[in-house]
Amino acid sequence: MRNISDIIEGYLKAIIEKEDNGTIEIKRSEVAEKFQCVPSQINYVINTRFTVERGYAVESKRGGGGYIRIYRVQSNSHKELIEHIIAGIQQGATNTMAEDIVFRLLEEEAITEREAGIILAAVDRTTLPYPLPDRDVMRARILQAIFMTLLYKEIE
Template sequence: MRNITDLIEQYLKQILQSSSEGSVEIQRSDLADKFSCVPSQINYVISTRFTLEKGYYVESKRGGGGYIRIQRVDLPSLDAIQNHIQQTVGKEIDQLTAEGLIYQLEEARFVTKREAHLLKTAVSRDALTLTLPLRDQIRAKLLKAMLIALLAK
């Protein structure tokens, strides 16, 4: 059985997918009631699963009439993707940011699930057993080279 965070994430992604504007506005308490959980669980899902690195922009307003707005940030074209990769990766990149970029490319269907898994494995700190900052520099060079090869297919 899947856990509550996965269920909340999938629910929000389904709502986003069916939205004509590509965004959704929710109230934390309503969502918590729907899933019979505490509002902090909703905060956790949003702060870990809907990040800018993963292709989402989140706006939050607290208080009585408060809301959370989640908007999908789409990657439009191959040229834009290549520019985005150059800006995101730079001369060095940490593992979390690299995984976020890979996730975003997979969600936008620029890479397959299998390719994403291979990319994540290749740039993991388990594979790159070097000290910082060398590890982040090597990760950046590997990631750029692999993405250029994959996106040129």
């Protein structure tokens, strides 16, 4: 059985997909009321499921007429997407960031399910028995090497 966060995520993604421009504007309180949950649950879903690594940008305006705007960020090519990801992990990559990045590459069909499994196994916290922040730096270096290989393969 899916939990409330999965249901809210699915609902928001379905609305985004219906929009021609890939953008939605919501009121946190209205979505919370629809799902009979606290508004902080909506914040949690947006902060964890609609991240840059997953291909979304979020902006919000607080106050009485406030809103949360969620954009689906589309890249023009797999090459552009991979270059953007490499640039975004220069300082390190957490396990969650790595999972989100791989999920996005899989979703955009830049990698296969098999490649996704291999990448995740290579950068899992159990594979990298180093203390933080060394582990996140090592994970980013491994991801960069893998993505550079994918990038050059894409160019061929």
